[in-house]
Amino acid sequence: MLQNIQGIIFDYGGTIDTNSLHWSEVLWEGYERIGIPVSKEEFRTSYVFAERALAKHPYIKPEHNFLDLLTIKCDLETSNLVERNVWNVSNTERKTKSDAIAKYCYEYVLNVLETSRPIIQKLSSEFPLVLVSNFYGNIQTILKDFKLEYFQEIIESAVVGVRKPDPQIFQLGVDALHNITNTNKITMPASSIVVIGDSFSKDILPATQIGCQTVWIKGKGWGDELIDETIPTEIITNISHLYDLFPHK
Numbered sequence: 001m002l003q004n005i006q007g008i009i010f011d012y013g014g015t016i017d018t019n020s021l022h023w024s025e026v027l028w029e030g031y032e033r034i035g036i037p038v039s040k041e042e043f044r045t046s047y048v049f050a051e052r053a054l055a056k057h058p059y060i061k062p063e064h065n066f067l068d069l070l071t072i073k074c075d076l077e078t079s080n081l082v083e084r085n086v087w088n089v090s091n092t093e094r095k096t097k098s099d100a101i102a103k104y105c106y107e108y109v110l111n112v113l114e115t116s117r118p119i120i121q122k123l124s125s126e127f128p129l130v131l132v133s134n135f136y137g138n139i140q141t142i143l144k145d146f147k148l149e150y151f152q153e154i155i156e157s158a159v160v161g162v163r164k165p166d167p168q169i170f171q172l173g174v175d176a177l178h179n180i181t182n183t184n185k186i187t188m189p190a191s192s193i194v195v196i197g198d199s200f201s202k203d204i205l206p207a208t209q210i211g212c213q214t215v216w217i218k219g220k221g222w223g224d225e226l227i228d229e230t231i232p233t234e235i236i237t238n239i240s241h242l243y244d245l246f247p248h249k
Contacts, residue, residue, distance in 0.1 A: 011197035020219025
């Protein structure tokens, strides 16, 4: 049970945009929908390749919106499939289908946001909100694109140089909430802050380590996490249930 909450830290990817469905699963749905003739194991290899490439190289620019990001991500994945001789196709067809996957995933997010955006808006009227995310340096553009400008501070891994599951990135979120409320002479300890995320190992565990309360939105993850369901303060399976966990004035 959440108690004495004064501030909220949200994860972004997999939480706000997909309602706890791991992004590899969203993309795989796109591959199946568009009809890419590869196995899920072959796809996952290319997914990991693209994630590492995006982390290492500045393919994503601050001005890129989420469709731009997805287009680049899918292009990296599908190019890798061709380079590994997993998918034999012309570059023209590859690009056409790659862009179609990106568009499918973008539409998927727009649909989820119809549920998550109103909840975030309501919570922002009652609590200060901070976003803590492993992202590529363009989260501000994405929040504007998706009309999600309810966060008073953004802690983005590509900007601050710390990535989950390092608890320090959540400590930065706690510090930001303290600074936001300090103008009103309100002390905000970690124990009065709730972290909301979809990843047990990257969100719930590190947030718990620094003393925050947590809400785990439990969904279909990557499949390699060791889970202890006694650790989260609350567990839900759909972001639509989130608002009801909080005491409201």
